Amino acid sequence: GAVVSQHPSWVICKSGTSVKIECRSLDFQATTMFWYRQFPKQSLMLMATSNEGSKATYEQGVEKDKFLINHASLTLSTLTVTSAHPEDSSFYICSARVYGTGLSSHEQYFGPGTRLTVT
């Protein structure tokens, strides 16, 4: 099956610093990538939808200036958490849709997640 990787798998940073998380589709091209956040014992919350070569679309309540998303190619999207604070500590998961899939396709794959801890 298709594989989505994330790097790093975990990161610890100091409050006020910025952290970049990479999401790569390893063996397929992804037209659209999604970024989710998950707090302990909670469900995944969609943060933004990212299309290759265009600006990301953020969900209501998600600060676009704090969570910078870049989708520069069909295999790479990055999420940068700027000026991170302890409340940004969370599990960040990306997901990628296969390029060219139709409306009924299930072809959306998830990365293993990145655990961010801000001290």
Next chain:
Amino acid sequence: DAKTTQPPSMDCAEGRAANLPCNHSTISGNEYVYWYRQIHSQGPQYIIHGLKNNETNEMASLIITEDRKSSTLILPHATLRDTAVYYCIVRYGGATNKLIFGTGTLLAVQP
């Protein structure tokens, strides 16, 4: 997106069938039912999806009622490795194609 309702938790004995219910009473005609699962501290894994007909693959079976207002995911022979949170998601096959996760069901397979 239509919302789904799932029980928060269920237990199942190893080797027995696990039947996970989901209510989606406001589903519209062009919305699909998807099931994903998330094992602790990992990314979600696709299980199965369907529109109207029952579906089966190597992992599970999906039974959708005739009125499409509810569905059941069946794991025919549950193993300890099937312990996970199972999410039932209704998704419109439109341009956004967003998967919006609800609270899911924590399935605990007991030895």
